[in-house]
Structures are given as structure tokens and as C-alpha cells.
Amino acid sequence: MNKALVVAVCLYCSLTLAAAPVKLQVLPGQQQPVTLSRLHLNRIVTPFSAPQIRTIDQADIRIEGSVIYLSSQQEEPFVVYITPHDNEAHALSLLVTPLDVPPKEIQLSLSKQWQQKINHNKAVAKRFEEASDYQQAITEVLSKLVKGQIPEGYELSVLHQSDVQHCQQDGLIFDFSKGQQVQGHHFSVLVGTARNTTEKPLRFHEKNCQGSHTAAVAMWPNNTLHPGQRRELFILLNTPDYEAAPTVRPSLLTY
Template sequence: MNKAFAVVVCLYCSFTLAAAPVKLKVSPGQQQPVTLSRLHLNRIVTPFSAPQIRTIDQADIRIEGSVIYLSSQQEEPFVVYITPHDSEAHALSLLVTLLDVPPKEIQLSLSKQWQQKMNRNKEAAKRFEEAGDYQQSITELLSMLVKGQVPEGYELEKFYKADIRHCQQDGLTFDFSKGQVVQGHYFRVLVGTARNATEKPLTFHEKNCQGSHTTAVAMWPKNTLHPGQRRELFILLNTPDQESAPVVRPSLLTY
């Protein structure tokens, strides 16, 4: 056989035998086992526009758009949780095993059951928020939350460090380490606590918890805290639909 021809044949064989992307449909509450390369960078394509990833493994992780690049030398299998950037209610759970194999590409998609559930929740939350005018919806939402109720379609989630909105007021300490996130369609509520660390009564001022998307701030049951007293704090954020949200021009007077 001609050597040049043999080389071409060999290269062609190597190309055709390269691992094809692995396509997986995932469902909530189910852990999906996957095999990745220990020797190379792996590529995980997610159904989320800006995914977040959480794992106890000391993996090298980079996120580009909807794609996660992951490499690791971990000997034992480990779990990876992947969530959308705006919700922790549902997570894709992968049980990763690393082998000495070529680099892998995993393409994840949501099961039909999961998509339907998420769509139903979004529609129910949207109906609740659009049932009255804007101010009425905010008042009703906060009123339900202070009573320990969650509106239909809303998701109650754990509070992660990335979600913290800094509140600052002399004499008060704000704690979101065990906080909650209540996610709706247009609204998202962060729940934490405030404590009076002084030896005199203090009045909390809502303006001390402002951010670019902050719509309302409330303390329950009152804004006044006695020495050592703790109260729940609610920060309501407006998270408009990305496709229909108008572009907002910031005033030059705010700088």
C-alpha cells in the first residue's frame, strides 16, 4: 500500500471514530450518570441561556453562554448541579465519572414533563401578577409572604451568595445566610433578616436596601427594632421578560 494513501486512510479512520456528542433528556429529581474525560476539557451544552454550576469537586469550570467547559482530575465520581441563572427551584443533576477517554460533549435538554411543569408555573405566576394593577400586585404578594403563604406558580428556593443585595444602615446587621428566594414571573423576592445591634431602638429605612432592579422593600411586622431584636426583611425585585422588557434610559442626574 502507498504510504501516503495509508496515512490518509488512517487519519480518516481516526476522524470517523471520534466520539459523537451524547444527547441526554433530563428530568427534575432524577440524577443522570455521565462519563467525561479525565485527560481533556469536556463540553456540556445546557438548555439554559446563562447556567450556574455547583459541585464540591475541585474542577476547573468555565461558562460561555449556555455552554459549560469542565476539566478535572477527580478520582471518585462527583455530582454536578446545573441551574438557570434566575432560579434554583429546578436543577439538572449529573453524576460524573471521569475516565481516560477522549474529550466528551454532552448535550442536555429538558424532558417534556419538565418543560410543561415550568410553563404551567410561569403562567400561573403571571396570572397572579397581572390580576390587579402594578401596585396591587406588589401589595398582595408581600402580604401573602409575610403570612407564610406562597402564591400559585411561585417557587420557594434557597438563598445563594450570588443573590445577596447589600443593605447598609448604621446599627443594623443584615443576614441572608439562611435566606429565601421566592421566584415568580415578573417578580422575585429575597427574604432575609435584620437585627438591631445597638442598645437603643432603631427605625429601618427602606432606602438603605436599594438596587438597580429593586421595586419594593418591606420589614415585617414593623420598621422599628428594639435592642437585639430581629425582623424579617423582604426585597422585591422586578425581573421583566427579556423578550418584551423595554430598554430603560438611566437618568444622568443619578450619577
């Protein structure tokens, strides 16, 4: 065979292999090393219908359905956490090493044991929440949390700062820097603290922590804070239906 033809065939084979998707099964609590292109757009196919991504790297990130498109010109390795939209307790951890290679497609899947655990916990939380009416369910969830208990099927995770609820009231400092998120099926609860920075007692008003998905706000054991006093703050949110939400806002000028 012609030597030039052999070289061309081998080059074609190497490019074909480089372009083939890389399939990875990710285990809970383990960081999966991956290599991505430093100069091109990479495609990460996740097992989540509406994934969220967290990274300190200054990467260009776009999410389309279950797929994440990522590009970065950074030369040093960085960590990426990928979570489902409705449960921060489960995160796929990737240690990304950027290289001068062709664009990559990474196809991620969960281990069978991990998927079974997620499905089981969601089902248990759903039964717990639907065992009573809406208001009673909210009361029972908050009642367990203020006692230091986790409601059935719920999962505790660290609160990411991008999910922090904005609260504002004169004289009070709200702190979610070491906050918690407790995730169920229909509800998610954010836990932070409030501190009285004045020299007189203050009464916290729940309306100062309202958001688009806020269903209830509670301070334990009561809403009055004495000078310098700090109390835990619980903000219960309705879990939004991300799959039903439109991904594109139509322009009013098209009507």
C-alpha cells in the first residue's frame, strides 16, 4: 500500500477515534477525571433533564435540555459539579483537565445504586408531603426542621450561594454563607441565620424574605431578636416545574 495512503488512513482513524463520545458512569462521592478541549466547544451529556453546573473557572457555559456545552481557555485543571435542578444533594463531580485536543463529547450516566437511591428518596418525600393538605404539609416539614430532624425522604446539602434567598430588613444581618438546603419532592427549604445588629429588640417580618417561589418563612423559636442575638431562619420554596417552563421568551414585537 502506498505509504502516503497509509499515513492518511491512520490520520483519519485517529481523528475518528478522538471524535467518538466518551462514556462515563459516575459514582457518588467520587471525582471523575476528564479531559476536554481547551480551544473548542465541548459537549457534556448528563443524566438530568435540567442540569445545573457549578465551577469557579471562568468558563463559557450553555445548557440545552440535558446537555451542557462548555468551553474554557484555562490551562490549569478545574472542578465542575453537575446537579439535577431539583436536588442539590446529588452532584456529579468532574476534575477537568483542558488540553489542546479536538472537541470532546462526554456522556455521563449514574450507577444503578445511585439512581435507585434518588428515585427511592423522591418517592418517600412525595408520600410524606402528600399525606396531608398543602398547609399542613408545610407545617410538618418546618416543624421537623426546627427540631433538628430531616423530613422523610428529604436530603440535606450545602447551600450554593447562587441559590441564596435575598432577605432585607433594617437592623438585621442575614447570613447564608454557611447555609443549608433540605430538598424534598414538592418543597425545598433554605436555612440561614439572622442577627440583630442594633441596641434594641427587633421583630423579624416574614414579608422581608419573599421570592417568586416562596411558600413560607419561619424563624425559630420566635420572631423577636434581642441586641446581638442570632436565630435560624427557614425559607420554604415550592419546587418549580422546570420541564414545563419555556426556555425562550417570545418577543412582544412579534405579535
